[in-house]
Amino acid sequence: KNEVEQSPQNLTAQEGEFITINCSYSVGISALHWLQQHPGGGIVSLFMLSSGKKKHGRLIATINIQEKHSSLHITASHPRDSAVYICAASTGNQFYFGTGTSLTVIP
């Protein structure tokens, strides 16, 4: 049983394309997290949100609490955006992770 489901699993885009990664969750959450994992393995927290929308540079994260769905958008994608993007749901101090979306942006 997967509490967090992501799609697509793999994504290849041309530089400059608009990218959307989707996340659905089945647990009641206190927050929804988007993380970026680089090829070397390091993890960076991109967003933590419990409602609405957040924007940071070319990255936008949205969440619909009623539908238990979140999206991560990347505008004007660039090869340096190539990484694995992970959705995680937190309930208090317990965390459930998606399997990640592997994004490759081609120049």
Added chain:
Amino acid sequence: EPEVTQTPSHQVTQMGQEVILRCVPISNHLYFYWYRQILGQKVEFLVSFYNNEISEKSEIFDDQFSVERPDGSNFTLKIRSTKLEDSAMYFCASRRSAPSNQPQHFGDGTRLSIL
């Protein structure tokens, strides 16, 4: 910018041995976490720690595992009697307590290889 540091970066241990993974969280952070990622699989939550005690733990975090904050700076994960299936990347993370909804900061991980 302050960061979470983990040592060692790679640990090789014989099966059955005890291993301690070390983390130095960011100094004004009060919540601490351990995660693991088996090669090719998703990240899994192990345990969260606040106010010198475990606040949440997953099914993975059984009696083989323990965490400790032995002093004001280190946060350790101990695995007793390691098994082959403990081979994974282990990530430590920390976050501030306030204001609410603070993001976690992750260390670069320790790759644990059990032989």
